[in-house]
Amino acid sequence: MSKPIEVLIIDDDELFVASLSDFLTHKGYSISAVRTGKDGLKSIETRQPSIVLLDQKLPDMEGTEVCRKILDASPFTKVIFVTAYATVKCAVDAMQAGAFNYLSKPFELDELLILMGLAARNVQMEGKIRVQDYEKARAKDESSLIGSSETMVRVKEQIGLASETDANVVITGETGVGKNVVARSIHDLQGRRETFLVVNCAAIPENLMEAEYFGHEKGIFTGADARREGIFELANGGTLVLDEIAEIPIHLQSKLLSVIEDKHVRRLGNGRTIPVDVRIVATTNQDLEKAIQERRFRQDLYYRLAVFHIHLPPLREHPGDIPEIAEHFVRKFCRRRVTIPETHLQGMMEYPWPGNVRELRNVIERASLLLQGDTIKPANLLFQSDPEMSTSFMPQKGSGVDDIIPLDELKRQQIVSALKACSGNKSLTARTLGISLSTLKRRLAEIHAASH
Numbered sequence: 251m252s253k254p255i256e257v258l259i260i261d262d263d264e265l266f267v268a269s270l271s272d273f274l275t276h277k278g279y280s281i282s283a284v285r286t287g288k289d290g291l292k293s294i295e296t297r298q299p300s301i302v303l304l305d306q307k308l309p310d311m312e313g314t315e316v317c318r319k320i321l322d323a324s325p326f327t328k329v330i331f332v333t334a335y336a337t338v339k340c341a342v343d344a345m346q347a348g349a350f351n352y353l354s355k356p357f358e359l360d361e362l363l364i365l366m367g368l369a370a371r372n373v374q375m376e377g378k379i380r381v382q383d384y385e386k387a388r389a390k391d392e393s394s395l396i397g398s399s400e401t402m403v404r405v406k407e408q409i410g411l412a413s414e415t416d417a418n419v420v421i422t423g424e425t426g427v428g429k430n431v432v433a434r435s436i437h438d439l440q441g442r443r444e445t446f447l448v449v450n451c452a453a454i455p456e457n458l459m460e461a462e463y464f465g466h467e468k469g470i471f472t473g474a475d476a477r478r479e480g481i482f483e484l485a486n487g488g489t490l491v492l493d494e495i496a497e498i499p500i501h502l503q504s505k506l507l508s509v510i511e512d513k514h515v516r517r518l519g520n521g522r523t524i525p526v527d528v529r530i531v532a533t534t535n536q537d538l539e540k541a542i543q544e545r546r547f548r549q550d551l552y553y554r555l556a557v558f559h560i561h562l563p564p565l566r567e568h569p570g571d572i573p574e575i576a577e578h579f580v581r582k583f584c585r586r587r588v589t590i591p592e593t594h595l596q597g598m599m600e601y602p603w604p605g606n607v608r609e610l611r612n613v614i615e616r617a618s619l620l621l622q623g624d625t626i627k628p629a630n631l632l633f634q635s636d637p638e639m640s641t642s643f644m645p646q647k648g649s650g651v652d653d654i655i656p657l658d659e660l661k662r663q664q665i666v667s668a669l670k671a672c673s674g675n676k677s678l679t680a681r682t683l684g685i686s687l688s689t690l691k692r693r694l695a696e697i698h699a700a701s702h
Contacts, residue, residue, distance in 0.1 A: 254278055254279055254280040255278075255279055255280065255300050255301065255370050255373075256279075256280045256282070256297060256298075256299040256300055256301075257274060257279045257280065257281050257282075257299055257300070257301045257302070257303065257366070258282050258283070258284070258290065258293055258294070258297065258299040258301070258302045258303070259271065259281065259282070259283040259284075259302075259303045260283075260284055260285075260286075260287065260289075260290035260302060260303070260304045260305060260308065260316065261283070261285070261303070261304075261305040261308075261332070262285045262286070262305065262308060262309050263305070264285075266355075267283045267285075270303070271283055273359060274366075277363065279366075282297065282299070285308075285309070286308055286309055286310045286311070287308045287310050287311030287312075287313075287315070287316040288310055288311065290302070290304070290316055290320070291316065291319055291320065291323070294319075294320050294323050294324055294327070295323060298323075298324045298327065299324075299327060300327065300328065300369070300370060300373045301327070301328050301329075301330065301366055301369050301370065301373070302320055302327055302328070302329045302330070303330050303332050304316060304317060304320075304329050304330070304331050304332065304349075305331075305332060305333055306331055306333035306335050306340055306344065307333065307334075307335055313331060313333065313344070313347075314343045314344060314346075314347040315347075317329050317331070317344065317347040317348055317349055318347050318348065321347075321348045326373060326376055326377070326380075327373075328350040328369035328370075328372060328373060329347075329348065329349045329350055330349065330350055330351050330352070330353060330362075330365055330366070330369060331344040331349050331351070331352045331353065332353045332355060332357070332362075333352075333353075333354065333355060334354070334355040340352075350365075350368075350369050350372070351365050351368075351369070353365065395409070395428065395431055395432065395435055396571065396574055396575045396578045397568065397571030397574055397575060398571065398574060399568045399570045399571045401563055401567065401568040401571075402568060402571055405432070405560065405562060408558070408560045409432060409435050409436055409439065409560065410439065411558070412436045412558045412560065413435075413436050413437075413439035413440040413441075414440075415558075416440075416529050417529075417557035417558055418510070418529065418530045418531070418532070418554065418555045418556070418557050418558070419433075419436060419530075419531045419532070419555075419556075419557065419558040419559075419560060420495075420531075420532045420533075420534070420538070420552075420555050420556040420558070420559050420560070421433060421531065421532070421533045421534075421560045421561075421562065422533070422534055422535070422536075422537075422538070422559070422560075422561045422562070423535065423561060423562030423563065423564070424535055424562075424564045424606055425535045425605070425606065425608070426605045426606035426607055426608030426609055427562040427563070427564060427565065427606045427607060427608075428562060428606075428607050428608075429493075429533040429535075429562060430448060430491065430493065430533065432560060432562060433448070433489070433491045433531040433533060434446065436489075436531060437488075437489040437531075440489075440529075443487060443488045443489050443529060444487065444488055445484070445485050445486075445487060445488025445489065446488060446489050446491070447481060447484060447485040447488060447489070447490050447491065448491040448493055449462075449481050449490065449491065449492055449493060450493045450494060451492055451493060451494045451495055451496075451497045451498050452493075452494040452497040456499055459498065459499070459502055460502060460505070460518060461474075461478070461480070461518055462480060462481060463480050463481055463482065463502070463505075463506070463509075463515075464480040464482065464505070464509070464515045464516060464517060464518060465477075465478055465479045465480030465482075465483055465515065465517040465518070466478055466480075466517055466518040466519055467517055467518065467519035467520050468519075469519070470518050470519035471518075474519075477517075479517075480515060480517065482509060482515045482526045482528055483515060483524060483526060485526075485528050486526045486527060486528060487527055487528075488528065488529070489528075489529045489530075489531060490528045490529070490530050490531070491530075491531045491532075491533065492530060492531070492532045492533070493533050494533065494534055494535070495532035495533065495534050495555070496534045496536040496538060496541055496546070496547055500545070500546060500547070500548065503547065503548045503551050504548065504551075506551060507548065507550060507551045507554060509526070510530065510551075510554050510555070511554065513525060513526055513527065513528075514526065530555060532555045532556075538552055538556075539552075564603070564606055565603040565606045565607055565610065566602045566603055569599040569600075570599070572595070572598050572599045572603075572610065573590075573595045573598075573599070575607060575610060576590060576595065576598060576610060576614060577590070579610065579611050579614035579615065580614055580618070580626070583614055583615050583618035584618045584621065586624070587624060588618075588621065588624050588625070588626060589624065589625055589626070590625075590626045591625065591626075594626065594627075594631065598610075598631070613631055614626075616683075617631055619668070619672070620664075620667050620668055622667065661693070662697055662700075664683070665679075665683065665690070665693055665694065665697065666697070668683050669694075676690055676691065676694075
């Protein structure tokens with residue numbers, strides 16, 4: 251059940267407010283009402299309603315002044331003036347103050363409902379646009395490839411070359427190296443395509459793959475209750491990222507090849523072909539040449555996709571970039587000035603990072619939750635390969651035997667710190683530490699027993 255739209259009525263006519271509130275409540279709106287401009291502005295600060303029905307003449311303030319202050323405090327609220335003082339000047343003043351619309355008393359209730367429906371749809375549409383803008387900004391922020399080593403410079407040069415054409419690209423590398431980041435960078439640098447669609451080929455059930463890729467007509471199979479566009483149609487004019495391309499079954503690869511060559515798709519159940527203009531960026535953590543030898547991947551499809559081939563090396567092969575990448579994630583997650591001591595960075599550079607940049611990101615994000623003060627400590631840096639281990643297991647220069655914290659004590663400190671950072675929420679604490687809830691409860695019981 252959707253949340254009712256909040257409406258604030260600011261009007262000193264008690265009878266009007268009572269009757270209007272009753273009517274709108276029965277229409278599914280959530281209504282609150284005040285009699286003065288001052289009280290209305292206080293209500294805006296605490297409730298931020300989607301729609302305000304505002305009288306032009308109030309006991310303490312002019313309606314236009316209230317309208318401006320409402321929009322200063324809540325820019326996306328829609329203000330509809332409802333007044334008995336209907337003059338052209340009043341209407342002009344209201345619109346100049348930023349009002350969404352203007353109604354003169356007396357009015358037809360259906361007329362008010364139409365205006366409120368329009369206002370509500372505007373609020374919802376603007377909300378979706380703000381979410382999309384946020385996601386685009388976040389994607390752009392996360393699409394930058396971090397690192398200045400010779401290895402990363404070469405990769406960035408390849409990205410630049412790929413962005414200058416519409417040629418298809420294959421990006422290879424281990425899980426977590428940032429293949430989708432490279433795909434996004436190519437798309438953003440090219441700047442000629444609006445849509446950016448990522449599809450995880452491994453996540454689509456095999457029996458639904460053809461319908462997902464090429465679309466289908468209504469009734470073509472059980473559950474096909476409506477016509478549906480495939481991913482190639484959805485990405486038309488844009489960039490389509492086929493993540494883990496090697497997971498596509500061999501019998502569907504020929505159809506994919508046909509779409510790439512002909513630039514047309516045919517929905518299931520429809521003989522008509524539909525033209526599509528899609529730039530494909532394929533990613534995989536598998537050796538495609540080996541897959542071709544084993545007849546798991548078509549050679550002709552590989553050649554169509556790999557006009558550009560960009561290989562991302564694992565993080566362990568360019569450890570000199572680790573401090574820069576770590577600092578990037580510290581700024582992102584800590585949102586204040588936080589440092590990682592040089593000894594800890596050295597330890598991080600010696601760690602093999604089997605999960606690559608994704609693991610490093612998760613380690614820093616978790617450390618930010620457990621952070622106390624402005625310095626990240628070894629006990630905060632838990633590695634994905636063994637959630638119970640921290641960087642303190644790495645030898646640190648200048649440390650003596652007396653400086654080593656016993657492992658059991660380190661675990662205890664980590665659990666206590668995590669529980670405090672998660673405000674006592676055991677489920678969140680368990681997820682943060684990378685252990686099961688039952689394991690956390692057992693260890694908390696052990697800690698409790700040891701302290702008594």
